[in-house]
Amino acid sequence: MKQLWLTAKLDIVESLHARWFQIYSLVFGGIVALLFLFGLTESRVLGFIGLSRLLVTYIQLTMAILPIFVLITTVRSVAGDREAGVFEYLLSLPVSLSAWFWGKIVGRYVMVFAPVFLAMVGAVLVALVRGIEVPWGIFGYYTALLAAMACCFLGIGMLISALARSTDMAQGAAFLVWLTLLMFLDLILLGVMIQGRVSPELAVTIALANPLQVFRTAALSLFDPQLIVLGPSAFVILDLFGSLGFKVFALAYPTLLGLGSAALGYHIFRRGDLP
């Protein structure tokens, strides 16, 4: 356990000095600052006003940016470290492979989640100072949703890093994964459904296998509990899970997908050449 925490701490310190983390923090801090600047707390959409409105916009933007950001930065830094000889040296020290791999994930998870979460906390603090009402329920669920999203894409990123032998390959694969998830978000599924080749249940099941779609739907469900904007798909989802059940599913499934990917990544890492 000591080795795991040492590795996690090492990864945190290493990330704090890395360019990707500075840009990453700037992006999410910047988003919240810009949303305040453009007065999103005052505007009204679907009856939402104040901080709820800001958080709704923030999570929509985060869902668009976070997955590709986490995927690319994870594979770039992990595969890059391997290519540059960082693995060769650090893995010559007496650290177990499980402590190294999972310690790296823990450290990286902290660094990926902290800026996104702290940006939200910053928004809440500004709201409290300005006397704007804080929707604690939405804040809590969005926090959990972001935590699940970070876990999911970090796990997938670590799996890709374990599989790809070069930074270029890892980066290409990460981009391809993201693109595939993005395509299955709407375009291909809509096309297939329009042609009537699959049943709506199957199309919805495929959609819900896509973590991006799960996050999007879960975020929608907070300000549209009946998921009216989804049209007929909403009936399938609500029949299958119920409103609360879907919220739980939206947290559990991506988290398990991330952990499962990471576990597979560890299995591959452990059995192959380390540097």
Place this chain on the structure above:
Amino acid sequence: MIQFQNVSKTFRKARVLDGIALDIGLGERVALIGSNGAGKTTLIRCLLGEYTHDGQVLIDGASPRLERTRVLAQVGFVPQLPPPLKMPVGQLVGFAASLCGTDPARINALAARLGLNLDIIQGQPFVKLSGGMKQKLLIAIALGRDARILVLDEPAANLDPEARKIFFELLAERAESATMLISSHRLNEVSSLVNRVLEMDLGKVVLDDKVADDVSLSGILNCRVCVKRMDAALAKALSTWKFRDLGDGLEWQGEVAGPDRLRFLGMISRYVAITSHVSFTEAQDV
């Protein structure tokens, strides 16, 4: 102590190690030489348990791959190219010391002997240090614990003569208690450090020979150099070896570490046209 039992390694279709069978005992100082692509780095990575391979690598009967923490606790490694770590120097020392179960003060003391004051550079990112400073720090980390096996990949390449002299002394202190595997492209770089030479080519050991061990690692040679005329470049070169000018740049005197004498002569050979006298006398054995 170290056994390679029919070790082979293939990358895709390229056979990089081809049936290596070796026994290396305690106290042996082995030069691992060979051109690029000979298989030296691959052999070292197999020894460190970093590569999967056919055959067996055993250190005191245990596999460095399967019993990593126990086996690698006995191995100190200095890579040829320092890793581009962004973390501060103090963090790296703390991390290595913690994993290896050694006192960071021991690493600091060794670095100080090599001329590197870690107190001043604690907060500096490792990657921002000069090549020589990185090398000294990695040596200090490798030697600052009770490692019984030292794996050194071109360890003295970036060191100045003074630091090299101290590095040889540090190795001499471990000569009886540790086994050393020193990798280099050229034998003359390491010949005086070792008592056995392994030459690799195309993944095979093509030469396995003992080396006469007359000059000890800690031996010091008094050296006198005379030149026909003053030469600024030679004067600068001799100054880096801490030689004293005995008169108008025509006569120089200084000390050369025993294992460094070939390197010194290599430097002097560049000025052979103006050199009129070079002599060595054994000074002491520290």
